[in-house]
Amino acid sequence: MALRTLLTRKNLANSPMGMLGLRGLQTFSLPDLPYDYGTLEPAISGDIMQLHHQKHHQAYITNYNKALEQLDDAVAKGDASAVVKLQSAIKFNGGGHVNHSIFWKNLAPIREGGGEPPKSSLGWAIDNHFGSLEVLIQKMNAEGAALQGSGWVWLGVDKEFKRLVVETTANQDPLVTKGPSLVPLLGIDVWEHAYYLQYKNVRPDYLKNIWKVINWKYASEVYEKECP
Amino acid sequence: MHLHHQKHHQTYITNYNKALEQLDDAMTKGDASTVVKLQSAIKFNGGGHVNHSIFWKNLAPIHEGGGEPPKGSLGWAIDNNFGSLEALIQKMNAEGAALQGSGWVWLGVDKELNRLIVETTGNQDPLVTKGPSLVPLLGIDVWEHAYYLQYKNVRPDYLKNIWKVMNWKYASEVYEKEFPES
Numbered sequence: 001m002a003l004r005t006l007l008t009r010k011n012l013a014n015s016p017m018g019m020l021g022l023r024g025l026q027t028f029s030l031p032d033l034p035y036d037y038g039t040l041e042p043a044i045s046g047d048i049m050q051l052h053h054q055k056h057h058q059a060y061i062t063n064y065n066k067a068l069e070q071l072d073d074a075v076a077k078g079d080a081s082a083v084v085k086l087q088s089a090i091k092f093n094g095g096g097h098v099n100h101s102i103f104w105k106n107l108a109p110i111r112e113g114g115g116e117p118p119k120s121s122l123g124w125a126i127d128n129h130f131g132s133l134e135v136l137i138q139k140m141n142a143e144g145a146a147l148q149g150s151g152w153v154w155l156g157v158d159k160e161f162k163r164l165v166v167e168t169t170a171n172q173d174p175l176v177t178k179g180p181s182l183v184p185l186l187g188i189d190v191w192e193h194a195y196y197l198q199y200k201n202v203r204p205d206y207l208k209n210i211w212k213v214i215n216w217k218y219a220s221e222v223y224e225k226e227c228p
Numbered sequence: 229m230h231l232h233h234q235k236h237h238q239t240y241i242t243n244y245n246k247a248l249e250q251l252d253d254a255m256t257k258g259d260a261s262t263v264v265k266l267q268s269a270i271k272f273n274g275g276g277h278v279n280h281s282i283f284w285k286n287l288a289p290i291h292e293g294g295g296e297p298p299k300g301s302l303g304w305a306i307d308n309n310f311g312s313l314e315a316l317i318q319k320m321n322a323e324g325a326a327l328q329g330s331g332w333v334w335l336g337v338d339k340e341l342n343r344l345i346v347e348t349t350g351n352q353d354p355l356v357t358k359g360p361s362l363v364p365l366l367g368i369d370v371w372e373h374a375y376y377l378q379y380k381n382v383r384p385d386y387l388k389n390i391w392k393v394m395n396w397k398y399a400s401e402v403y404e405k406e407f408p409e410s
Contacts, residue, residue: 016329149350150372171328191372193376196373197376
């Protein structure tokens with residue numbers, strides 16, 4: 001017990017993979033953005049990108065790691081009550097980490113392909129399912145604007161039915177909470193922190209503009225992996 | 229304050245009025261499916277109007293008593309239920325900071341049991357959704373729009389500072405109406 005505790009407590013927060021010991025607890029660290037904070041302007045301000053990444057995403061990671069440690073401890077002790085009590089923190093903070101990690105990859109500066117419409121199989125699937133890219137964007141913007149409170153609007157693929165879906169999730173719930181075979185291709189954060197400094201209460205303007213920096217290349221890669 | 233009042237609260241009112249009109253129409257037509265479908269918009273926008281209407285009365289400039297601790301029966305009830313005003317504030321700040329997503333943290337009174345309670349609600353759910361006998365005395369909006377321009381992600385700082393403009397006079401009035409001093 002003491003030896004396992006020693007191994008899992010070493011280097012917890014400092015490496016991306018954490019400590020993979022005997023029954024190691026893998027913890028997480030903030031992934032770097034593949035672009036500078038200001039390079040998504042004017043669609044999303046550099047101030048927002050920096051706060052969003054360094055404060056909000058970091059906080060989810062910090063709290064997720066903390067909850068994982070407590071969960072590890074409770075599981076080892078057989079404390080079912082504590083295990084169940086921790087699920088809310090795990091879901092919220094783990095979800096926050098999962099969702100934001102996808103989000104950074106969903107965005108790209110214009111000169112790196114941000115905003116360029118999807119081609120090949122994803123482009124074809126979009127036309128097939130929604131009629132056109134414009135219709136898809138309209139639908140996602142409508143659902144994103146109508147979302148009550150905090151949450152995300154997603155373009156996903158149902159890997160079982162090979163069908164594209166538009167879904168929303170509340171708070172930091174990942175897309176998979178809406179269906180176990182759903183794989184996220186694009187997620188748009190509609191929490192107020194994602195746009196308020198720049199767009200204030202006008203969430204629809206944020207949604208209209210974010211498409212100028214959406215990284216369809218990434219979405220296509222994920223789609224082609226699920227539907228070769 | 230300006231944005232919160234003129235944009236956010238106004239939007240809840242506009243959308244609540246719209247939903248009420250559609251509800252009236254559906255009820256007249258006997259369209260139960262539409263009546264039920266409208267409940268989400270009614271709850272969210274009606275709740276937003278109810279909650280923000282309370283919120284504006286919960287705040288006051290310092291030179292008009294904002295921040296002055298509660299006296300009389302409410303002050304006594306706080307000490308009785310929580311130990312001290314500081315303990316109550318600590319509790320509300322902790323629950324407000326921990327709230328996942330958007331919502332409110334409330335000081336309320338259970339008018340049936342004559343007991344003060346601290347509760348949170350999600351999104352624009354009014355306090356009564358946590359218990360039919362709960363009456364709101366104070367509500368603190370912890371939606372990001374309530375503090376982000378000034379405090380950014382640091383919700384705890386917003387919670388710490390808002391007590392400087394808390395209008396305890398209003399809270400006392402509501403409390404004394406539920407439990408008149410004989």
